[in-house]
Amino acid sequence: MHPSGVELVSLTKRYGPIVAVDAIDLRIPAGAYCCLLGPSGCGKTSTLRMIAGHEAATSGDILIGPANITDLPPARRGTAMMFQSYALFPHLTSLDNVAFSLKMKGVDKAERRARALDLLRLVDMETYAARLPAQLSGGQQQRVALARALITKPQVLLLDEPLSALDPFLRIKVRTELRRLQQELGIVFVHVTHSQDEAMAIADMLVIMNGGRIEQIGSPREIFNAPKTEFVARFIGGHNVLATPGGAIAVRADRIAVGRDRPNSAASLDATVRSVEYQGTHVHLSFEAGGAKELTALIADDLFAKNPFNPGDAVALSWAERDIHPLAASA
Numbered sequence: 001m002h003p004s005g006v007e008l009v010s011l012t013k014r015y016g017p018i019v020a021v022d023a024i025d026l027r028i029p030a031g032a033y034c035c036l037l038g039p040s041g042c043g044k045t046s047t048l049r050m051i052a053g054h055e056a057a058t059s060g061d062i063l064i065g066p067a068n069i070t071d072l073p074p075a076r077r078g079t080a081m082m083f084q085s086y087a088l089f090p091h092l093t094s095l096d097n098v099a100f101s102l103k104m105k106g107v108d109k110a111e112r113r114a115r116a117l118d119l120l121r122l123v124d125m126e127t128y129a130a131r132l133p134a135q136l137s138g139g140q141q142q143r144v145a146l147a148r149a150l151i152t153k154p155q156v157l158l159l160d161e162p163l164s165a166l167d168p169f170l171r172i173k174v175r176t177e178l179r180r181l182q183q184e185l186g187i188v189f190v191h192v193t194h195s196q197d198e199a200m201a202i203a204d205m206l207v208i209m210n211g212g213r214i215e216q217i218g219s220p221r222e223i224f225n226a227p228k229t230e231f232v233a234r235f236i237g238g239h240n241v242l243a244t245p246g247g248a249i250a251v252r253a254d255r256i257a258v259g260r261d262r263p264n265s266a267a268s269l270d271a272t273v274r275s276v277e278y279q280g281t282h283v284h285l286s287f288e289a290g291g292a293k294e295l296t297a298l299i300a301d302d303l304f305a306k307n308p309f310n311p312g313d314a315v316a317l318s319w320a321e322r323d324i325h326p327l328a329a330s331a
Helices: 044-052 094-104 109-122 138-150 168-185 196-202 220-225 230-236 301-306
Strands: 006-015 018-028 033-037 059-064 079-082 156-160 188-193 205-210 213-218 239-244 247-252 257-259 268-278 282-289 292-300 314-318
Touching: 006 044, 018 044, 018 059, 018 213, 033 044, 033 168, 033 196, 044 079, 044 156, 044 188, 079 138, 094 109, 094 138, 109 138, 138 168, 156 168, 168 188, 168 196, 188 196, 196 220, 196 230, 205 220, 205 230, 213 220, 213 230, 220 230, 230 239, 230 247, 239 292, 257 292, 282 301, 282 314, 292 301
Parallel strands: 033 188, 033 205, 079 156, 156 188
Antiparallel strands: 006 018, 006 059, 205 213, 239 247, 257 314, 268 282, 268 314, 282 292
């Protein structure tokens, strides 16, 4: 099957007077790993559920490849959805959970079991084929749920907060596996998350949403290096947002220099150290400066050790002109 992209055209979802998704346009290329990222209530899950067919679009269109699937039932869309809860049948083994949709389609037992075993092998779970969900860890259940979603050979896999139930160590391991699987299968993955770290690590395309609209689309590197709006700069993290006479600007926390004396430069600010956190490779400092309470700097651990600061110290913050990014108003 030729890999297909996804296109949303003026896609809108209203719940009574509330506009959850506000006429968004989005084109996801074939073979992309796309993360919809944003705070709770931004419209990302409603968007995912409309692509899946679990929510009806109020208006607009959803296309997969050349086909308009806006009004098709979920089973005829060429999508598969992996839910946050995994939703495995507790009385069925891993193998039978994965094979279940083929059983419903009338595929004979030998063939569906062979295909289910292939998928369990793909997610490294074939040795657990005979176990019930209660006998599996959270990470193992998640892999079975993933195999079950993939057995229908979808053109697009939809993932709703798929890592939120896992502990931090397993989350990192499983997100690496998801990325490997996506590259191996070559199909579009659309992954909803509110975790910036998760999205930055796993996606090749980020869609930052806010208030039912898209604020910015780009690769993780593009968005981190050049956030377009104040919302994106604050939400993606690692940036300071400063008000200047010419408007709002963003400066990355790792590009802020901290000194005892104010340099002879317009790009500087007097501040007071509020907190000092050791984070291994670097030290995270937060500051108060002229009413701004969210200023931060990251200093390499060895540099900080040579010239340490303590809460309450008066310091000067400075940055290079080349590290300034002007910000537009939010969408």
